[in-house]
Amino acid sequence: MVSNDCDNAPTGQAEPTAVKLAVAGSFGVGKTTFIGSVSEIRPLSTEAEMTRASIGVDDLSATPHKRTTTVAFDYGRRTLDTDTVLHLFGVPGQQRFEELWHRLFRGALSAVVLVDTRRFDASFPALDRVEEAKMPFVVAHNVWTGEDARHSPEKIRQHLTLREQVPVMACDARQRDSVRQVLITLVRYAGRHYAARGRQEAGRA
Numbered sequence: 001m002v003s004n005d006c007d008n009a010p011t012g013q014a015e016p017t018a019v020k021l022a023v024a025g026s027f028g029v030g031k032t033t034f035i036g037s038v039s040e041i042r043p044l045s046t047e048a049e050m051t052r053a054s055i056g057v058d059d060l061s062a063t064p065h066k067r068t069t070t071v072a073f074d075y076g077r078r079t080l081d082t083d084t085v086l087h088l089f090g091v092p093g094q095q096r097f098e099e100l101w102h103r104l105f106r107g108a109l110s111a112v113v114l115v116d117t118r119r120f121d122a123s124f125p126a127l128d129r130v131e132e133a134k135m136p137f138v139v140a141h142n143v144w145t146g147e148d149a150r151h152s153p154e155k156i157r158q159h160l161t162l163r164e165q166v167p168v169m170a171c172d173a174r175q176r177d178s179v180r181q182v183l184i185t186l187v188r189y190a191g192r193h194y195a196a197r198g199r200q201e202a203g204r205a
């Protein structure tokens, strides 16, 4: 059972269960920030300076001060509860790296899709790829501006045409506690998802 406390390092003799999770979302939505906020180790990041070549290609309208972008992946680790260690893999946001997403999704139990409510359309490629990977996922929408308060989870669900059971929640990727709540929701949701699937399969056997 997952508790609300993620700060307990493993203490028992048994090896903790390792769980791979993917952090997806459009360019500049906060994936690297999300992993950096919660990782208990110094996150591995593959940031590169953005050059003039990105002008007109990458949409910087929502993040005009952004200077770097992820060119391979982010990796961070977080101990959740006493017996579960989350390995977080953040995908690169630029569309030209999409091929890498399939590799990063391989073996992932579930995913967080970060969504910027100022740019809903930009979220569809990430949502499509995660759905294709047949992973349970949660949607975490940013709280960058007061404007975001206008978007109820129900409105976000409608905008993104999400199924009713997909959890939708607000997240400030800079805040460890906020990110931690998203991860707890994700692991619980994934647990329910796989348990229901297991019961269905057992019923068919």
Ligand SMILES: Nc1nc2c(ncn2[C@@H]2O[C@H](COP(=O)(O)OP(=O)(O)OP(=O)(O)O)[C@@H](O)[C@H]2O)c(=O)[nH]1
Binding pocket: 025, 026, 027, 028, 029, 030, 031, 032, 033, 034, 063, 065, 066, 068, 069, 070, 091, 092, 093, 094, 142, 143, 144, 171, 172, 173, 174
């Ligand atoms: N206000 C606010 N700023 C955020 C939030 N998340 C990220 N930022 C800022 O947005 C900028 C972009 O964040 P990144 O974490 O680099 O975004 P990314 O999704 O990893 O970007 P790519 O890898 O280039 O796709 C940074 O300057 C962050 O500080 C948030 O929840 N609130």
Ligand SMILES: [Mg+2]
Binding pocket: 031, 032, 033, 069, 070, 074, 090, 091, 092, 093
């Ligand atoms: Mg990044």
